C-alpha cells in the first residue's frame with residue numbers, strides 16, 4: 001500500500017461516509033493550481049465547488065488572516081468591531097440591500113432567508129401565510145429548512161417530516177409558478193443559475209416575470225446566490241447579471257474565498273422582521289471572517305477583475321464550442337460566467353477521474369454534468385490549458 005492509499009483508507013475508516021473518497025491526497029494550493037502529496041499538479045476547476053474565488057494562498061487573504069488572527073478571531077456576536085463595520089459597509093454599498101446578517105455557510109444563509117421571509121409574512125400577511133415555492137432541480141443546502149426547499153427531499157424519505165407547505169414549480173416556467181401561488185404563499189426561493197441541479201441559468205424574462213408576480217401578490221422573492229454570487233457570473237452579485245433585484249439574497253462560498261463565511265442580505269422591510277432573539281449564531285460576523293470578507297470584496301472590486309471573469313468565461317465557452325463542433329463528444333454546454341456545465345456521452349465518474357489523471361480537477365452537477373467552476377483569477381493561458389486537457393481527455397475517452 002502506498003503512503004497515499006494509507007492516508008486515504010485510514011481517513012475513510014474514521015469519517016462518516018458523506019462523500020466518496022478521491023484517489024489523491026491534496027497537499028497545498030497556489031493560485032489556480034492544487035498539488036497532491038506526490039507532488040502532482042492540478043488545475044483546480046473544482047475550487048472547493050465554486051469557493052476559492054481568489055484562488056489558493058492569495059497574498060491579500062494570507063496577510064489579512066495572519067494580521068487579524070494575531071489581533072482577534074472571535075468576540076461575542078453583539079459587539080461591534082471595525083472589521084464587522086467595514087465588511088457590512090462594503091456589502092451594503094455595493095448591493096441593492098439595506099441590511100446584512102452574517103452567517104458561516106450557504107445553508108445557514110438560506111435558513112436565515114427563509115426565517116426572515118416567514119416572519120415578515122406572518123407579521124404583514126398573517127399566520128396563515130407560511131408557504132414557500134421552490135423549484136425542481138433546486139439545491140439550497142442540507143439543514144432542515146434548506147433541505148425542505150431542495151427537490152432532493154422527494155428522494156430522501158428517511159428525513160421526513162420536512163418543513164410543510166413547500167411546493168415545487170418548474171424552473172423557467174412562469175405558468176407553473178402561477179399555478180402554485182395562493183394566499184398562503186410567503187416566499188419564492190430560486191437560484192439564478194441552478195448549480196447542483198446541472199448549471200442551468202434562469203431566463204432573464206422568467207426572472208422579470210417572477211419579480212412582477214411577487215410584487216403583484218406581495219410575496220418575498222429570495223435569490224440563493226450561494227454558488228452564483230461574488231463574481232462567479234462576471235458581476236459582483238448574481239442578480240446583477242439578470243437586472244432583477246430580489247428582496248433577500250443568500251450568500252456564501254466565494255464571499256470568503258475559502259474562509260467559512262456567509263450572509264443574508266435583505267431590503268429593509270424584510271430585514272426588519274428579524275428582531276433581537278429571533279435569530280443569530282455564535283460565529284456569525286466574527287472579526288476574522290469579516291476581515292476576510294472585506295479583503296475579498298476589495299479584490300473583486302478592483303478595476304478589471306470582472307472583465308477578466310467575462311474574458312476567461314468567453315474563452316472557455318468558445319473553446320468548448322470548438323471542441324463540440326470538431327469532435328462530437330460534447331452534447332451540451334450550459335451555464336454562465338465561470339459556472340460552466342458540459343454534458344458528454346461518457347460516464348461522468350469516469351470522465352472526472354480521467355480529467356484528474358490528466359491534471360484537471362472538476363466536479364459533477366446534476367445526474368451527469370461536468371461542472372467547471374475555476375477560481376475567478378484564472379488567466380487566459382490557464383483557461384487554454386484547461387481546454388487542452390479537456391480536449392485531450394475526451395479524445396482518449398473514445399479510444
Ligand SMILES: Cc1ncc(COP(=O)(O)O)c(C=O)c1O
Nearest residue numbers: 105106107139140141195226227
Ligand atoms: C445554491 C446553493 N445554496 C446553498 C448551498 C449550501 O451551502 P453550504 O454547503 O455552504 O451549506 C449550496 C452548496 O453547494 C449551493 O450551491
